[in-house]
Structure formats: C-alpha cells, structure tokens
Amino acid sequence: MAHKFDTDKLEKLNDPERKKLLDPDIIWETLKLEDPEILVDIGAGTGFFAVPFSRKMKNGKIYACDVSEEMVSWMKNNLSKEDLEKIVPLKTEESRVDLPDCIADLVYMINVYHELENPQMMLRETYRILKENGRTAVIDWKKEEHSFYSIPGPPLHRRVSKEIIKKELTDSGFDFISDLDILTHHSFIVGVKTLP
Ligand SMILES: C[S@@+](CC[C@H](N)C(=O)[O-])C[C@H]1O[C@@H](n2cnc3c(N)ncnc32)[C@H](O)[C@@H]1O
Numbered sequence: 739m740a741h742k743f744d745t746d747k748l749e750k751l752n753d754p755e756r757k758k759l760l761d762p763d764i765i766w767e768t769l770k771l772e773d774p775e776i777l778v779d780i781g782a783g784t785g786f787f788a789v790p791f792s793r794k795m796k797n798g799k800i801y802a803c804d805v806s807e808e809m810v811s812w813m814k815n816n817l818s819k820e821d822l823e824k825i826v827p828l829k830t831e832e833s834r835v836d837l838p839d840c841i842a843d844l845v846y847m848i849n850v851y852h853e854l855e856n857p858q859m860m861l862r863e864t865y866r867i868l869k870e871n872g873r874t875a876v877i878d879w880k881k882e883e884h885s886f887y888s889i890p891g892p893p894l895h896r897r898v899s900k901e902i903i904k905k906e907l908t909d910s911g912f913d914f915i916s917d918l919d920i921l922t923h924h925s926f927i928v929g930v931k932t933l934p
Contacts, residue, residue: 740855741896743783745808750890751783759923760848760877762790768918768926769875774798774843778835778867780860781805781850785813785825792824801837803830833859837867844873849924851878851903852896861910868931874912875928876903877921891923900925 743751765787771777775798779788782802792800802825804810813827830836832855845864854860864874881897891897904915904927912929920926 740853741892742806742853745806748784748808748812751786756786760787760921762787764920765848765877765926766791766794768920769844769846769873769928771844776801776842778837778842778845778864779803780830780835780845780847780864781853782813782827783809785817785821785827787846787848788813788825789817789821792821795824798824798843800825801828801835801842802826803828803835805830805832832856833863835863835867839866840869842867842872843869844875846875846877848877849879851876852892852898857898857903858906858910861906861912865911865931870931870933872931873928874907874931875926876907877924877926878903880923880925900927903927 777800779802788800788802810827810829879891879897881899907929913932914930916928918926
C-alpha cells in the first residue's frame with residue numbers, strides 16, 4: 739500500500755516557507771489558463787494551492803478533492819466563507835473522483851503522485867473529467883538526492899521519476915506531454931486531452 743501523508747502533520751502543509759519551493763503564483767502563471775471555469779485539485783490537503791488559485795479565477799470553481807476525510811473537514815471548517823464560495827471540498831476515493839465527464843479545464847496534483855496506489859487509474863480518471871483540450875498537471879518531488887538536509891520531502895525510494903510520470907500520462911491517453919522544468923526540486927509535467 740502506498741504511503742500517505744500523515745494528517746497529524748497537517749499544519750506543515752500551511753507553512754508559508756513552502757512558497758520558496760512551490761510558489762503558487764509562479765505555478766499559476768506557467769499554466770497560462772484563460773478564464774477557466776472548473777479546476778480539480780486532486781489531493782488538495784488544506785487548500786494551500788486551491789485558495790490562491792481560486793482567488794485568481796474570475797467566475798470559476800475549484801473542486802478540492804482529497805481521499806482523507808480529515809483534510810476535507812479541515813478545509814470545510816477553516817477556509818473563509820469567501821473562499822468556500824469558489825472552492826468545493828470533496829471527499830474522493832483512491833482512484834475515483836465523483837465528478838461528471840468532460841467538465842474540467844485543468845486537473846492538478848501537487849505532491850500527491852508519489853502517494854497514489856494506482857497512478858494510471860487516477861490519470862484515466864483525470865482524463866475522463868477533463869474537457870477536450872483540458873490538461874492534467876503533475877507536480878511532484880524530483881527523484882534525486884539533494885544535499886540540503888533542510889529541504890523536506892519523501893525519501894528517494896518513494897519518489898517517481900519524470901520518465902515514469904510521462905510514460906503513465908501517455909499510456910493514459912494524454913498527448914503533447916511537456917516537461918516544464920521551472921522548479922528546482924519538483925518535476926512539473928503536463929499532458930493534454932485531445933480527443934481521438
Ligand atoms: C503531501 S499532501 C499534499 C497536499 C497539497 N497538494 C499540498 O501540496 O499542499 C498529499 C495529499 O494527497 C492526499 N491523497 C493521497 N492519495 C490521494 C488520492 N488517491 N486521491 C486524493 N487525495 C489523495 C493526501 O490525503 C494528502 O492530503
């Protein structure tokens with residue numbers, strides 16, 4: 739069974755220091771979304787990314803999905819009323835996201851891929867819920883040792899290489915796989931759903 743984030747350490751996810759490694763503004767700008775209607779955050783945790791992303795959206799909505807009931811309850815109880823007008827916390831299953839087909843402009847997973855039991859089943863699920871030309875973005879720890887012990891992250895053996903993420907996106911039906919090499923310690927891989 740894949741190792742899951744320890745919900746007792748939930749507050750760690752809200753540490754503003756994380757922005758030095760994963761700046762939501764930089765990620766948002768890189769994605770170049772044009773007035774998106776629906777985003778789906780898989781493994782949203784405490785909404786560390788869903789909150790800043792939702793504030794950049796004019797009218798859209800973000801489904802902040804998590805397999806952990808604690809995370810979903812935390813978002814419902816701690817996000818502001820204004821943020822919850824645009825963010826919908828949603829308890830999901832390991833490889834099943836209970837949303838309709840073809841609704842999302844973007845599905846993203848940040849620091850989640852290495853926790854998935856069956857990444858390809860999840861990728862096929864993200865493909866199902868995306869609109870035509872919608873994209874799935876996978877951002878996760880690079881599979882490399884680093885010499886700075888102050889930098890957190892899962893042990894090397896749990897990390898997934900870029901090559902595997904790209905292959906699993908391709909095998910799940912995604913096209914135009916791009917490797918956005920803009921983050922020092924994270925892979926940032928995007929695939930597009932083009933219809934056959
Ligand atoms: C390390 S935390 C990252 C949270 C958030 N993305 C962030 O970076 O702040 C990983 C999260 O993914 C969730 N998770 C793990 N497997 C999942 C799955 N199959 N579907 C949805 N959420 C999952 C965990 O419960 C946890 O909240």
